[in-house]
Amino acid sequence: MKLTFLGTSCMVPTKERAQTAMVLEHKGEYLLIDSGESVQRQFKLAGMKPSKIGRILLTHWHGDHVLGLPGLLQTLSGSGHKGTLVIYGPPGIKEKIALMLRLYEFDNKLTIRVEEVQKGVFYENREYALEAIPLRHRIACNGYAFHLKDRRRIDMKKAEALGLKEGPLLGELSVGKNVTLAGREISPDDVTYVVKGKTVAFIFDTLLTDAACRLAKDADILVCEAVYTSDLEDKAREHQHLTAAHAATIAKRAGVKKLILSHLSQRYKDKAVLLKEAKAIFSNTMTAKDFMTLTI
Ligand SMILES: [Zn+2]
Ligand SMILES: [Zn+2]
Known part of the structure; x- marks a missing residue:
């Protein structure tokens, strides 16, 4: 299993960081988690083929998580994507995607199925299960966990x-x-003999909630937003985001093995301040970078 970060910025992309997007690769199939602006170009730069995407998991409909979606769908519809592309998201996502498909004029030869998911395991095969949990953000928002089963x-x-x-x-x-x-x-x-499964959890855009801790329980990797440092906790609460300390608190409470901070603000030229704050609470923390890959 391989995790690739295609975008690690939050609202505003920077020269080094595109908006949020990650690919979890399992046996040749890509699961795309969020699809921020410039996701297509990031695929190209990473040397990865979007045609391998089987499922897209959208955390929520804020622009920094979905602005790359129309372009990506346009390319996929023109590049002979095989099979059905399944897009999952929180309640309301069907209407948003239907509107988006009406808004842009492109030959849609893609077979798309949109599923609104909210809580619990929403997809399962012999190898893995996908779980969602509602988070607390300004709009409907899901956290996701990928559970690779024991084999x-x-x-x-x-x-x-x-x-x-x-x-x-x-x-x-x-x-x-x-x-x-x-x-x-x-x-x-x-x-x-049994090889233990693995869990990778994704928590993007939320207040600190028990739900986030439950989703990340015992995860091998927790990828978590960390927009602010604690001195701006009031702002974090106002915009319903996490601080680096909050992300580390989730990691600690959930007993995860490794925490990766992403969705980082351009406000911090040096991301080390976020890392330092998180590490004081949960030591096995790192910050994500665009094109960083991890074999899990
Ligand atoms: Zn966001
Ligand atoms: Zn958001």
Whole structure:
């Protein structure tokens, strides 16, 4: 699994930072989390193909999170995107996207499905589950968690000792099914071991809430907005954003392994002030940069 930051600024893009967008890559499929202005160009600069996007998770409809969406959809509709592009967002998103598609004149050859999601697991397959939770922002806003499930790996030594070779039987065992070989039943526990799953949580634009802590519970990575330092806590409250200390408090309360601060304000030329404030509360913190990638 790979996480790539395509945009790490908040309202105003800077020379170094585009507006919010991140890609979580899993087995060749891209999940795009938010789609700030210039997301297409960021894809190009990162050497990544937007045609690999299978799902888009929009946190909310503020411009700095969605202004790149129309351009991205236009390009995808002209570049032979295969299958259905599923866009998830908080309540109200269907109407916004329908309006947006009416507003721009482009040949929409894309198959788009928009789903309004609010709370709990809204998509699940054998490999992973996607969860949403409502946050507290000025408009409807979701936090998201990607849960990679536990998976079984074959211990080839044990498998060979039982006479098993590469093939469909190992496939069955790796998905937790019993198999029979030469009249003998073999259980997955005989020849497999469990690789623990991983969780990556995304919290963008909220006040400090218990919901954010619940969503991030035990996450391996928490990517969290941090617009202000604590001396501007009143402003943070007024605009319903987090301070760096708030983000670190969520990380600490949720017991996450690593915190990455993003959605950073141009107000701070040197982002070290945000990092320092967060690290005083939660030491395993880093600040995101555009094009930064993490293998998870
Ligand atoms: Zn924002
Ligand atoms: Zn916002």
